Amino acid sequence: MKRMCSTGFLAATLSVLVAGVAQAGAQDAAPGSLQALRVSGTGPITEVAGATWSQAKAVKVALQPQVVATPTNPNAAIKEVTVRSVHNGEWLALLLEWPDYTKSDAVVVDGFSDQVAVEFPVVYKADAPPSPMMGNAGGRVNVLQWRAAMQRDLDQGREAKIQDFYPNAPDADLYYTNILPAEAGQPYMGAKGLGNAVSVHGHTPVLDMMAEGFGSLTTRAKQEANGKGVYRDGAWHVTITVPMQPTADNAPKLEAGHSTIVAFAVWDGGSQEVGSRKAWSDWVGLTVGK
Amino acid sequence: MPKVMNWQIGREMDYPYEGKRPDTQFAMIIDTNKCISCQTCTVACKTTWTSSRGQEYMFWNNVETKPYGFYPLGWDVNILSRHGVQDISGPVYQGKTLFESAPDGSMVLGYLPEDVDYAHPNISEDDSVGQLAQGAFLQMPHMQWMYYLPRICNHCTYPACLAACPRQSIYKRPEDGIVLIDQSRCRGYRECVRGCPYKKPFFNSITRTSEKCVGCYPAVEQGRQTQCTMTCIGKIRLQGFISPPGQERPENPIDYLVRIAKVAKPLYPQFGLEPNVYYIPPIHVPSPFLKQMFGADVEQAQQAYRKAADDKQLLAALLLFGATPSILHGFREQDGQAIGVDKKGGELVRVPFKEPIFVRPGFDEQFQTHRSNAT
Ligand code: SF4
Numbered sequence: 093m094k095r096m097c098s099t100g101f102l103a104a105t106l107s108v109l110v111a112g113v114a115q116a117g118a119q120d121a122a123p124g125s126l127q128a129l130r131v132s133g134t135g136p137i138t139e140v141a142g143a144t145w146s147q148a149k150a151v152k153v154a155l156q157p158q159v160v161a162t163p164t165n166p167n168a169a170i171k172e173v174t175v176r177s178v179h180n181g182e183w184l185a186l187l188l189e190w191p192d193y194t195k196s197d198a199v200v201v202d203g204f205s206d207q208v209a210v211e212f213p214v215v216y217k218a219d220a221p222p223s224p225m226m227g228n229a230g231g232r233v234n235v236l237q238w239r240a241a242m243q244r245d246l247d248q249g250r251e252a253k254i255q256d257f258y259p260n261a262p263d264a265d266l267y268y269t270n271i272l273p274a275e276a277g278q279p280y281m282g283a284k285g286l287g288n289a290v291s292v293h294g295h296t297p298v299l300d301m302m303a304e305g306f307g308s309l310t311t312r313a314k315q316e317a318n319g320k321g322v323y324r325d326g327a328w329h330v331t332i333t334v335p336m337q338p339t340a341d342n343a344p345k346l347e348a349g350h351s352t353i354v355a356f357a358v359w360d361g362g363s364q365e366v367g368s369r370k371a372w373s374d375w376v377g378l379t380v381g382k
Numbered sequence: 383m384p385k386v387m388n389w390q391i392g393r394e395m396d397y398p399y400e401g402k403r404p405d406t407q408f409a410m411i412i413d414t415n416k417c418i419s420c421q422t423c424t425v426a427c428k429t430t431w432t433s434s435r436g437q438e439y440m441f442w443n444n445v446e447t448k449p450y451g452f453y454p455l456g457w458d459v460n461i462l463s464r465h466g467v468q469d470i471s472g473p474v475y476q477g478k479t480l481f482e483s484a485p486d487g488s489m490v491l492g493y494l495p496e497d498v499d500y501a502h503p504n505i506s507e508d509d510s511v512g513q514l515a516q517g518a519f520l521q522m523p524h525m526q527w528m529y530y531l532p533r534i535c536n537h538c539t540y541p542a543c544l545a546a547c548p549r550q551s552i553y554k555r556p557e558d559g560i561v562l563i564d565q566s567r568c569r570g571y572r573e574c575v576r577g578c579p580y581k582k583p584f585f586n587s588i589t590r591t592s593e594k595c596v597g598c599y600p601a602v603e604q605g606r607q608t609q610c611t612m613t614c615i616g617k618i619r620l621q622g623f624i625s626p627p628g629q630e631r632p633e634n635p636i637d638y639l640v641r642i643a644k645v646a647k648p649l650y651p652q653f654g655l656e657p658n659v660y661y662i663p664p665i666h667v668p669s670p671f672l673k674q675m676f677g678a679d680v681e682q683a684q685q686a687y688r689k690a691a692d693d694k695q696l697l698a699a700l701l702l703f704g705a706t707p708s709i710l711h712g713f714r715e716q717d718g719q720a721i722g723v724d725k726k727g728g729e730l731v732r733v734p735f736k737e738p739i740f741v742r743p744g745f746d747e748q749f750q751t752h753r754s755n756a757t
Pocket residue numbers: 534535536537538540541542543544561577578579580581582583594655
């Protein structure tokens with residue numbers, strides 16, 4: 093079956109966006125572009141406060157409602173995200189902060205998770221950047237999405253259980269886990285049994301993915317990104333950190349002294365934002381400091 | 383948007399994908415007149431498919447008492463009121479489908495239920511529409527009534543769940559039309575939960591993906607009917623395949639009951655999904671209510687059903703419900719017996735129109751004991 097889409101409208105929208113992007117990419121030191129400041133240390137940079145971030149320049153990035161792909165979100169809740177960037181020669185990190193008066197990290201039918209995502213072109217060409225809206229065919233992007241619900245699991249040190257959402261819920265009489273060894277129980281675990289990254293309780297609250305257009309978002313074979321989210325004083329403070337020299341395909345090489353572009357998306361769980369129901373930004377220039 | 387032909391509403395309609403019918407289409411017929419709401423089907427489904435963590439309140443098969451029972455709470459009245467008043471009077475539907483009513487920026491008109499809506503799966507069980515006045519006696523149709531509505535996913539020809547998923551994580555199998563959510567692609571956006579008017583995709587808060595009735599596909603692949611069909615105490619279900627419109631085979635019991643005898647009707651055909659679970663409407667319920675639920679010509683189905691005793695072909699098809707675990711591809715009436723056959727015409731089951739009666743003496747000589755009668 094062939095999906096219908098208003099191709100003409102999409103193409104027009106993309107060409108406008110891409111024109112804006114080329115400019116942002118070319119002017120590395122343009123006002124509003126990010127500088128990843130060199131800091132000391134090694135390994136992933138996950139802390140959300142402290143000396144690491146004290147010198148990094150804050151850039152306010154405007155967000156707009158996603159109204160191109162169906163379903164749309166014309167009344168997106170979050171309008172702006174404050175971004176800082178640092179690197180230690182091995183790992184680059186972005187600190188993303190936005191006010192949110194409802195902390196949403198419990199996922200039930202009508203309960204959605206707060207989320208933020210960072211997007212890089214896998215290969216950056218200043219004259220032909222990919223679409224900032226999930227990339228395009230031939231313009232692959234690397235998408236790193238932090239989820240409050242996954243942060244909650246990590247903070248609790250275990251995967252979610254039904255009593256987290258319904259404190260008085262009794263366990264069922266018998267679960268497969270009571271009788272079957274882990275491997276034999278796998279077919280009964282749905283998405284978990286298949287290793288779907290949104291289901292599996294892992295070591296990171298950040299999903300490391302790639303995309304080539306709307307609806308194509310796919311988990312990377314290797315999950316390299318990390319990060320941490322802290323909810324404090326009515327705002328989220330989230331780091332997303334990636335290795336500058338990825339060890340698997342579909343992630344960008346980030347080299348000191350070079351420039352690239354980066355885009356952002358924020359979901360407000362309390363407003364039932366999820367998937368394409370989000371606020372997104374255009375590309376922003378990012379210079380990796382020497 | 384492409385136009386597709388929906389035979390249940392007698393016209394073409396908008397659908398986000400080009401119309402391509404599967405080679406064969408999973409279908410089920412449910413006789414509401416015989417359901418006793420024992421929930422054996424619900425339990426059979428639950429123990430087979432939804433006994434894991436995060437599925438505690440998930441029922442791919444549920445049986446609700448109409449008009450006041452719902453699972454999730456108010457599912458049909460909710461979407462009906464959003465859909466608004468539609469003209470359902472004629473054989474060609476004049477109103478709008480849920481795809482044609484989609485708000486800007488959506489594929490389909492829908493709504494997301496609240497979490498608590500799933501908390502009372504058997505709410506209003508056995509509640510009648512009212513009390514009988516002193517001295518009243520029941521007439522046909524009944525003045526006060528209720529009936530049981532067993533529900534699974536309809537494995538729709540034009541699924542709203544599939545249309546609503548922006549990731550195309552939902553697919554309809556070309557070999558049998560069963561609609562599945564790919565558990566490795568689903569990211570838990572719940573667009574299918576929002577989009578399906580029958581509310582048959584469910585969200586699992588432990589796996590954080592949506593899950594739905596799989597039409598017991600491993601059984602169907604082996605030529606076996608679904609768990610809910612095989613375990614049904616009342617023998618009220620028949621599961622098999624329905625042929626594309628215009629290619630009916632009178633010997634296929636599903637084609638015969640739905641398209642030829644026209645005794646079984648789809649659930650809310652005006653939504654435009656071409657659902658493939660067909661209901662024999664309850665004959666004791668006044669038709670205005672049933673017209674909204676099963677379509678304009680529901681009275682014709684009630685009348686045909688009431689004459690089943692005189693219609694050997696119809697009686698034969700009805701007697702094959704729950705008679706064999708195997709999927710029937712053909713049936714015939716012969717010498718007062720209903721005979722069900724497989725794809726190659728081989729006999730699978732034989733059901734007599736009249737059960738033989740055995741009479742035995744009240745005193746059992748062999749065991750020197752008295753026996754009381756049991757039916
Ligand atoms: S009943 Fe709902 S879940 Fe099932 S195929 Fe139709 S739209 Fe999808």
